[in-house]
Every structure is written in structure tokens, then in C-alpha cells.
Amino acid sequence: MLEIRDLHVKFHTREREAVAGISLTIRDGEILGLVGESGSGKTVTAMSIAGLLPRKQCRLSGEILLGGKDLLHADRSELRKIHGNEIGVVFQEPMSSMDPLMKVGLQVGETLRIHTDNSPEERKKLVLAALDDVELPDPEAIYNKYPHELSGGMQQRAMIAAAIASRPKLLLLDEPTTALDVTVQAQILELLKKLNRTHGISMMFISHNLNVVRKLCKRVAIMQRGELVETGDTEKIFTDPQHPYTQRLISAIPTRTRKEPV
């Protein structure tokens, strides 16, 4: 599906590379987990795939191949088509990627407007269905609200709705459930699984919630300081982590039994 070969990203303002030579594949129809240290380059990797890095602020090298095409070196018009149509993105912080002055319904329908020739009525129907899919109560009311009128978790679900409405081939999900309670989170994970099964959508799922990653992803990649330290079968890595960082990570999963004395 997608192959990343020796990706390097270096911001001009920083000494160290944000991404220091990673190679990674997302197989057709799989949900790949990407976890790791805060600041290790997960979002930058996703942004490189989505073509959303500020190109003037950084130096990029390597290859990102999607269906044989190199996304890093394709021209702009080609890229625009691929990005809206084939790749959907859910950003880490919903408020920063939503337009504060545009009603939620219209934003969710943006990719449909640009990339399909659906009539406005058809579009609205698809948007309402997508809002319903992500468990937002009263989609009709949400449609006409502005982003700041939604709670953090509601914004997050609206972003997911926007990304799935046009049924892309690849979904990049960057911390999509951080603001969701466990019940809604479980429903969203079911939805993602269903989209993956019935529409064959491949996904890259970035998360700090290791329990969720374990439930959702067959394969997982672990990042630290811009590098991939370990990649493989999720169950295997969780039960028998090889790299010291992975070992530390897995032993730090918060539980309800280890209450430290204050």
C-alpha cells in the first residue's frame, strides 16, 4: 500500500533530525500502530505522508511510495489529487486544524465538495451519516455548530467524520481518541475496524494509549528520537519487547494496582 524508504526530515531551526532515516511499510488493508516517545517524530512522519510539512522550514529526503508514485517528489497538482482523494488525515489537535469561522457540517463536507461531483443535498446526507457514524448525538444540530461550540471529544469525532466521509484508501490517524471517554472510544475503535474490514481502508494509527493499540493493530512500530527502534507483531512486542526503550514503555503502562505512595 504505502512504503517509506529512508525518510529524513530536518528542520532548519533544530540541530537534530526530527526523523532520522526511517523505513516502514503499511500493507494493503492493515492497521499499523505507531507509538513512541513524545517528540520522537510520529506526527512529522504522518505529515510527510500527507504532504503537509512546511517545506520551507525543513529539508526532506528519502521516498514515500503510494501505488508506485513517490509522494515526496510528485508535482503539486498530482499531490493535491492524491491527498484529498486517497489519503484522509485526522490531526492530533482538532481545534488547530479546523476553521473556527466555518460551520462543522461544511468542514466535514469539504473533501466531498472538492473531490466528488455530489450535489449539495447528497453531500449533506453523507455528512450527516458520517457524523452519526462517529457517535455524535443529534448530527443535525452539530452540522450547524461552530467548532468552538463542541467539546474536545466532539471536535475529535467531527475530524474523524471529515476524514472518513470520502472513503479514502489510506487513513492517517494521529491520536484520534485522546479526548474520548472509554465508552465512546470503544465505539470509535469498532467503527475503524468496520471501515477497515468492509471498505478495505488501510490505516496508520498513532497513539500513546498502548492498550488501544494492542486491541486495534496487528503490527506496531516503535519510535524514539526520530528512529524506529522496533517493528513487528503487536502481541509479540507487547509480551516480549526486545529494545530497552520498548521494555521501559511497556512497563510504564498505568494500571489500577500500582498506586505509588504520595
Add this chain to the structure above:
Amino acid sequence: MSENEMNLQAENEMNAKEAPLVLQVSHVSGGYYSGGILKTKQNYREVLHDIDFEIRQGEIMGLVGESGTGKSTLAKMILGLVQPEQGEIIHHTKRPQIVFQDPYSSLNPAYSVEWSIEEPLRVFGKYDAPERKRRVRDMLKRVELPEEILEAKPTELSGGQRQRVSIAAALIRRPRFLILDEPVSALDVTIQAQILRLLKDIRKELDLSYLFISHDLNVVYQLCDRVLVMKAGRLVEQGTIEEVYENPKEEYTKNLLAAAD
């Protein structure tokens, strides 16, 4: 129970009760007006209903509940950003500090990390420039951030780095009462554990209180002394962590706890 133990228990209870009040939220209801400046009954939607609790000095109070239930609205109301329609909120300290759920709301996008963390000290006016620099660097280290990000703007940070900068900017003011709205959701579990330890250490140093909003019930268990459970804008249960986690009374709390793990 021996007489001694009973005395000890009574004494502990006394001590717990005697810690001075920091915040009283007394039968508060409130919500939002939509559509323009006119506040009419028609365009009012109540979000919070009859909220009643108090926080004492040195106490860490958790707040959990489903997405969209009104947790952030309650935080905004305590800060005075949303007005209660009924009931009252009494502060026994200066205006509380907050770490917002969306870190962009806590940070000025035009300024560097260093500026954002140093600003409260500058306003405070008590420290000279070298002392301010020292304090900023010390706080940066305590939230596990490298000095190389001092020059960066908020947009040039990772999500978890931004979250830690907002925590640093709040803690450097040495508040008496701090509201934290999902403050560790963007952190990997090893850094998360360090930040939770930092919050406990600072609590001891400053004897401050927190209102800690989180969807992670395990984190709440590890950090908090007491917890409030909210459903559809009402507090359905409150008590010590042990009471609520080991012996939940409400069906909603039971389900919430069962769905976690």
C-alpha cells in the same frame, strides 16, 4: 479497633476536615447562550445542573465523565469565563491557574516557549533577568523538555511538547489552585509517569490543590485523592478514590469502571 487506633482515626478525620477550603461550588447551574448578544430563555442551553462540591487545600480532585458532559465547561466556570445562572462559586485563593485541554488556548502562538514560560515571572516583577532565566530552565527540565526548544514557537513543537510547555507555564506561577484539563493525554506513558510524579512533588512543595480532568481512569486512580463523576451535566457520584473505585454506587460509575481496564 483499639482505643488508640480509634483516636488516631478520629484525628486523621479531623485533620482532613481542617484543611482550609480552596474552592466551594455551591448548587451551580449554567450553560451557553447561542445566537448573538441577546440573552433570552429561547437561546439558552443549560449544560451544568446543580453542581455541588468543595476542594480543600492540598487536595487532588479528579473529574471524570463522558465526552461532552460539561467537564471543560465547569473548568471555564470556575475561572469565570462562563457565568453561573444559579448557585455560586466561592474562591478562597487568588484566581486559579489552568492548563487548557487544547494547549493552543494556553499559549500565545506568536511567542517563543521561553517567552511563554517566563512571562508570568516578568509580570510578577520579583526576580531579575538572570534569576528568571534560571527558573525557566529549571522548570523546563522538570517537565522533561530539552533546552533546544526554548526558541521554538508553539506551532513548531510536537503535541506532547506543547502540552508540557502549558504545564510549565502554569506551574512557574506557583499557584494555590490549578485546574488541569486532560493535561497528560498527549504524552507517552514514561513521560506521563514523570509528569504525574512532578505534580505530586509540586503539590507537596506548594501545598496546592488540583482539579484534574481526565478520561484515563487509571491515571486518576494513581494521582487523585477524591473524584467527581459527571453524567449529562450532573455530578452523579463523589467520594474518595477508594470509595468510588472499590465500591461504586451508581450504575453509570460501575459501567465506566468496567469499560476501562
